[in-house]
Amino acid sequence: MNKRVVITGLGVAAPNGVGIPGFESAIKEGSSGITFHEKLKELKFSCQIGGKPQISEEKIKEYFTPLQLRGLNSSGLIYGVIAGSDAWKDAGLEFSGEEEPDWDSGIIFGTGILGVEKFRESIHLIDEGKTRRLGSTSVIQTMASGISAYLGGILGCGNQVTTNSSACTTGTEALLQGFERIQTGKAKRMLVGSCGDDGPYVWGGFDAMRILPGKYNDDPEKASRPMSATAAGFVPGSGAGALVLEELDSALERGAEIYAEVLGGEVNSGGQRGGGSMTAANNKAVQRCIKAAIKNANIQASEIDTVNGHLTATGGDVAEISNWKDALQSGKENFPYINSLKSMTGHCLSASGSIECVASVLEIKHNFIFGNVNCEDPHPEILELINAERIPQQTLEQPVQILAKASFGFGDVNAVIIFKKY
CATH class of the missing domain: 3.40.47.10 (Thiolase/Chalcone synthase)
Incomplete structure (x- = not known):
């Protein structure tokens, strides 16, 4: 008999809100997170606006160790770690101890591309013959599964820990994959979500395709117009969302707050x-x-x-x-x-x-x-x-x-x- 699956934790790093309280207020109020980016203007982009989560250096230090912070240059990874960690805490779950992982908990956290800025930095160092200066975290910051690997180590999950990638369906697909794993009894809870990098090296290809709006650079908040007669193309954005999925019996047993049920x-x-x-x-x-x-x-x-x-x-x-x-x-x-x-x-x-x-x-x-x-x-x-x-x-x-x-x-x-x- 299939298990019922519910959502017990949420986390988000969105252009218009980092953290659930700020994000919820923003979407209720209709607040936009789309802004002008001077760098895109310098690079002669047609579309010089985009959605980027606003996160301070102090905030980042709350989620990464000093060693992890050394050479950290992957926006998508930062967003994913913040959203994923927040969702886990929101669900009232503890990080696993040092000796034993949590065998019942897993992660499916997707991305399209990760660590573009780190790649760029690494290419320059390699071309200059300075390979030894790459640092010990360059690989994990640039491999697609770096996000699930980071979160797996932080949370101590011992069930399936993996990354999916299916373009714009990635996050919804990750949720469905996690749902099916719990539904069939292979895990009690799964952290699911997705993240993405921002900036010119991610958004440039779309600007070249001429599918981004170029006439709203002076009025960024008006640029993204779904279902509108005056829609002029999509505005690029970035960030991360995360949800904790849990077997209903497990959630009830520990008295967790339940946000909603996943039906399929x-x-x-x-x-x-x-x-x-x-x-x-x-x-x-x-x-x-x-x-x-x-x-x-x-x-x-x-x-x-x-x-x-x-x-x-x-x-x-x-x-x-x-x-x-x-x-x-x-x-x-x-x-x-x-x-x-x-x-x-x-x-x-x-x-x-x-x-x-x-x-x-x-x-x-x-x-x-x-x-x-x-x-x-x-x-x-x-x-x-x-x-x-x-x-x-x-x-x-x-x-x-x-x-x-x-x-x-x-x-x-x-x-x-x-x-x-x-």
């Missing part, structure tokens, strides 16, 4: 066929993913009252709404409320799914639906599909019973997860 989900791919490509989704695959997630969660489509979409402020937004409508078989009036966190954070790439899952769980726990900032002019093709009132511009204070969260990524890959109020 689905991952699939469109195979870059039937209209799908490296950068575009196969609409049939997206609809299949949504329908399978609903079936796996053992609910009816009509029970979903809120959707937290992928919705990046690109031409794909209309297609995504159409896919949801077809998969849910809903009318214009009874379509669920839908929102996109990217209006406040930008598109945090590999970190987006986990940060947005944290936001979704907060909505369920605290009975609100955050508003869609910068969507005062919904796209007319979207309004042909659903009523404008289903796209709230201001935060709605009301219960959320069942929420569907989706992430779609480069390579034509999809992930949908279903959360329920516990």
